[in-house]
Amino acid sequence: MQITINGEDQQLDDARLTIAQLLQVKDVESPDMVSVQLNGEIVDRSRYDATEISDNDHVEFLYFMGGGTFA
Amino acid sequence: MIDFTSEQLERYSRHILLQDVGVEGQAKLLGAKVLIVGAGGLGAPAALYLAAAGIGTIGIVDSDTVEISNLQRQVVHFTKDIDMPKVESAKEKMLAINPGIEVKTYQECLNADNIRAIIRDYDFVVDGTDNFPTKFLVNDACVMDNIPFSHGGILRFDGQTMTVVPGKSACYRCFFRKPPPPDAVPTCSQAGVLGAIAGMLGTIQAAEALKYVTEVGELLTDTLLSFNAKTMNFRKVTLQKQKNCPICGENPTVTELIDEEQALTCNLRQY
Numbered sequence: 001m002q003i004t005i006n007g008e009d010q011q012l013d014d015a016r017l018t019i020a021q022l023l024q025v026k027d028v029e030s031p032d033m034v035s036v037q038l039n040g041e042i043v044d045r046s047r048y049d050a051t052e053i054s055d056n057d058h059v060e061f062l063y064f065m066g067g068g069t070f071a
Numbered sequence: 072m073i074d075f076t077s078e079q080l081e082r083y084s085r086h087i088l089l090q091d092v093g094v095e096g097q098a099k100l101l102g103a104k105v106l107i108v109g110a111g112g113l114g115a116p117a118a119l120y121l122a123a124a125g126i127g128t129i130g131i132v133d134s135d136t137v138e139i140s141n142l143q144r145q146v147v148h149f150t151k152d153i154d155m156p157k158v159e160s161a162k163e164k165m166l167a168i169n170p171g172i173e174v175k176t177y178q179e180c181l182n183a184d185n186i187r188a189i190i191r192d193y194d195f196v197v198d199g200t201d202n203f204p205t206k207f208l209v210n211d212a213c214v215m216d217n218i219p220f221s222h223g224g225i226l227r228f229d230g231q232t233m234t235v236v237p238g239k240s241a242c243y244r245c246f247f248r249k250p251p252p253p254d255a256v257p258t259c260s261q262a263g264v265l266g267a268i269a270g271m272l273g274t275i276q277a278a279e280a281l282k283y284v285t286e287v288g289e290l291l292t293d294t295l296l297s298f299n300a301k302t303m304n305f306r307k308v309t310l311q312k313q314k315n316c317p318i319c320g321e322n323p324t325v326t327e328l329i330d331e332e333q334a335l336t337c338n339l340r341q342y
C-alpha cells in the first residue's frame with residue numbers, strides 16, 4: 001500500500017499493518033519516544049497494536065524532544 | 072501609554088520602525104511579563120533576545136549552577152561564570168544588555184507545589200526545560216491557569232516547538248499524552264546536541280513571545296514546527312485541540328498537578 005509518513009510518500013510491501021508493526025517496519029528506534037498521528041488524530045499508545053493503517057493514510061511520527069536545561 | 076524617553080526611542084527604534092509594532096507595540100513589550108523556565112540551551116538565547124526587546128519584567132527559573140559543559144550552547148553564561156547560579160549569571164547579562172528592565176530570579180526546581188504561585192504573575196511562559204516531567208508540569212499548570220506558553224525541545228540535530236494558548240489551541244498533551252517511560256529516554260552516551268540548534272529554537276520561542284505580546288502575526292498554535300539541521304528541512308504538523316486530551320479535552324483525567332516519575336535527569340541534563 002501507499003501511505004504518507006512525515007510528509008513523504010512511501011510504498012509498503014505489506015497489505016495490512018498495525019501502527020505497532022509500522023513502527024517496526026520503519027525501524028523506529030524507541031517507539032516509546034514517538035507519538036503517532038494518523039489522519040489528523042493522535043493514536044493512544046495503548047492502541048498501537050489494535051489500530052490498522054490502510055492505503056493513502058497520512059501518518060506522522062512525532063518525537064518527544066527534551067532539550068534546554070533542567071530547571 | 073508610556074512616555075518614551077529619547078534613549079528608549081533610540082534603543083527600540085528598529086521595533087518602532089516596524090509598522091506592525093510601532094510605539095504601541097513597544098509599549099506593550101515594556102508592560103509585559105514573561106517567565107523563562109530553564110536558563111539553559113533554549114532559555115539562554117530567549118533571555119538575551121527578550122531582554123534586548125525590552126520585555127519589562129522577565130522571570131527566570133533554574134536551580135542549577137553553570138558548568139563548563141554548558142558553555143557549548145548556553146550562550147548567556149560565560150567561562151567566568153562557572154559555579155555561579157545560572158539565574159544570577161543570566162540576570163547579569165540581561166541587565167547588561169538592557170538596564171531598563173526588571174529581572175526576577177527563582178533559583179529553585181519547579182514542582183507541583185510551587186509552579187502555580189510562580190507562573191501566576193506572568194503573561195507568557197517560555198518552556199526551556201530538558202525533562203519530560205517538568206514539560207508536562209508546565210503544560211498542565213499553564214492550561215489550568217490559562218497562561219499561554221511556548222514549548223521547545225531539541226535532540227541531536229533536531230528541534231521542535233509549538234505555542235499553546237489554553238482554551239483556544241491544542242496543548243502539549245493533545246500531541247503527547249503522557250511522559251515517555253523514563254527508561255526509554257536516550258541515555259547520556261547516546262544523546263548530544265549541536266549547540267547552534269539551541270539558538271535556532273530558543274530564538275523562535277522568543278519571537279513567539281514577542282508576537283504574542285504585540286499581537287502581531289500568527290502564532291505557532293495548533294502546529295508543531297519541527298526542523299532537522301542536517302537537511303535544514305522545516306515542517307509543520309497541524310493538530311486541533313483534541314476532545315480526548317487528558318487535560319484540555321472534554322473529560323479530563325488530569326485534574327490536579329502531580330510530579331510525574333522523574334526520569335534519570337542526568338541523561339537529558341547533558342543538553
Ligand SMILES: [Zn+2]
Nearest residue numbers: 242245316319
Ligand atoms: Zn490538550
